[in-house]
Amino acid sequence: MSRWFATIILLCWVSVVLLQPLLQTTPNEIRLDAILAPPSADYWLGNDALGRSVGERLLAGAEIALLVSVATVVISALAGTLIGALSGYAGGMTDVIISRIIDIMLAFPGILLAIALAAVLGPGIDNLVIAISVVGWVGYARLARAQALSLKQREHVSAAIALGCRQGRILRRHIIPLMLAPLLVEASFGVAAVIVAEAGLSFLGLGVQPPQASWGSMIREGADFLLVAPHLAIFPGIAIFLVVLSSNLFGDWLRSWLDVREETTRA
Amino acid sequence: MLTRLMTTVITLIGIVSLVFFLIHLIPGDPVEYILGDSARPADREALRSELGLDRPLMAQYTGYLSGLVRFDLGYSLHSKQPVSELLLERVPATLKLSLAAFLLAILIAFPLGVLAATRSGTSWDSGAMMLSLLGVSIPNFWLGPMLILLFSLWLGLTPVSGMEEPGSLILPAVTLGVSLAAILARMVRSSLLEVLNEDYIRTARAKGVSEQVIVWKHALSNALLPVITLLGLQFGALLAGSVITEKVFSWPGVGLLLIDAIQQRDYPVVQGAVLLIAVSYLVVNRLTDLLYRVVDPRIRVA
Numbered sequence: 001m002s003r004w005f006a007t008i009i010l011l012c013w014v015s016v017v018l019l020q021p022l023l024q025t026t027p028n029e030i031r032l033d034a035i036l037a038p039p040s041a042d043y044w045l046g047n048d049a050l051g052r053s054v055g056e057r058l059l060a061g062a063e064i065a066l067l068v069s070v071a072t073v074v075i076s077a078l079a080g081t082l083i084g085a086l087s088g089y090a091g092g093m094t095d096v097i098i099s100r101i102i103d104i105m106l107a108f109p110g111i112l113l114a115i116a117l118a119a120v121l122g123p124g125i126d127n128l129v130i131a132i133s134v135v136g137w138v139g140y141a142r143l144a145r146a147q148a149l150s151l152k153q154r155e156h157v158s159a160a161i162a163l164g165c166r167q168g169r170i171l172r173r174h175i176i177p178l179m180l181a182p183l184l185v186e187a188s189f190g191v192a193a194v195i196v197a198e199a200g201l202s203f204l205g206l207g208v209q210p211p212q213a214s215w216g217s218m219i220r221e222g223a224d225f226l227l228v229a230p231h232l233a234i235f236p237g238i239a240i241f242l243v244v245l246s247s248n249l250f251g252d253w254l255r256s257w258l259d260v261r262e263e264t265t266r267a
Numbered sequence: 268m269l270t271r272l273m274t275t276v277i278t279l280i281g282i283v284s285l286v287f288f289l290i291h292l293i294p295g296d297p298v299e300y301i302l303g304d305s306a307r308p309a310d311r312e313a314l315r316s317e318l319g320l321d322r323p324l325m326a327q328y329t330g331y332l333s334g335l336v337r338f339d340l341g342y343s344l345h346s347k348q349p350v351s352e353l354l355l356e357r358v359p360a361t362l363k364l365s366l367a368a369f370l371l372a373i374l375i376a377f378p379l380g381v382l383a384a385t386r387s388g389t390s391w392d393s394g395a396m397m398l399s400l401l402g403v404s405i406p407n408f409w410l411g412p413m414l415i416l417l418f419s420l421w422l423g424l425t426p427v428s429g430m431e432e433p434g435s436l437i438l439p440a441v442t443l444g445v446s447l448a449a450i451l452a453r454m455v456r457s458s459l460l461e462v463l464n465e466d467y468i469r470t471a472r473a474k475g476v477s478e479q480v481i482v483w484k485h486a487l488s489n490a491l492l493p494v495i496t497l498l499g500l501q502f503g504a505l506l507a508g509s510v511i512t513e514k515v516f517s518w519p520g521v522g523l524l525l526i527d528a529i530q531q532r533d534y535p536v537v538q539g540a541v542l543l544i545a546v547s548y549l550v551v552n553r554l555t556d557l558l559y560r561v562v563d564p565r566i567r568v569a
Contacts, residue, residue, distance in 0.1 A: 104281035237409035
């Protein structure tokens, strides 16, 4: 049941973003006659303080959320996996230094580091992706390192070494493919975490800049009009909630399907 | 023990350096950023020397470290007050909020987790776990405004923001505590389930000990151990999460100071606030580690 719910929500999210060019939306068009208008037949989700359509801005926000979460999860998963696998496989000083860096990063509350980075880098989508990736790779690296440590003891790796395979090939062909399952589960929870982080930073005014719409900044703008126009804050929150819930459900399902022990972190 | 202390010190130095270089190595000139493009060169030079940015990087770094030892975090660019003073003023509010959220989370999570574990597989269990999933999926920057809408604006039961009026703590504490409660409930459930399958529980059952005593006395005390570690880790998440919650409710804590300082580009304050939160996080984690050893003699022996 919950798996279908999650799949449908996530599919809706992706297809809405892909179909957006066909819908010819105008999320930034100001309509002075519709300021703070409640939901109506023309604008199903109402209009914001500048009369912009909340529904169309929600769709634009969906695109930002998808863009940022895919980019961030791909970047941090790739970097984290490579660094972690290298650390666990190489051992010695490399491992000591990388582990120490991972420890320091883990000793730093993630969202705080992202806030600090976003503040220093300045607002914008690219800086948002950088800030969240700098925080995000650590989880994957820790996971990949632990996997590499146990995988390199396996017999097929010894066999590969005995056959004279080069280190890079062993890492690429014999170690990394076997650690994909837990990393995939981590990435699924990662999508949820990144969406919350993106929206949170945008809520604080550190992410997407006006007039561009992001679910987080929509909530922030809506918070000023809670009494007169509660729909401004309600709808983007529901969107975030549904997508985050679905990513978590999907991750849960993926974990039990791939039979991964509960060692990955939830958003 | 000594190596643990050493790693803590190394991590501490790492965090301090990370915060320092975060501000100093980022491309772009902070002075340009603070004053804008139209500033006069003389003003830029003045600010540059006020911030100490005209000195070599390593000199700045050692100056910063020696200042830290004396609890000297520099001066706010905005109010010219010492950063350490500004931070100290705000600490009580953040502590109050975090502790309230922490207690609330424990009060919700334990009954929920125990309920789910003792009736595992029933609809009570799946209901409790569904509740927990909802809890982790609601972002606090949305939950906060929704609670304000419902309880302050529509029902008129609680103040909208600030911390002067009675009852003002309730909504922020709920906002901050819900996700922790959700994570904690899951942890209590899985930890208790594991313990309930152990031999000594079966022995107790065979001896005719009542189910109540088994769960609350025999099982829970052992099931608590992994939960304690999680509590330590999550307290840090709570401190970081309080940044957003404080912003939502205009709660005058360290988090709100940080956000205001970011908006005013008051870098010494940003640096100080980030450092304070990060160091508290580390200290709480290490204390939990110690506590864990005290509570579980098996670890001390091993």
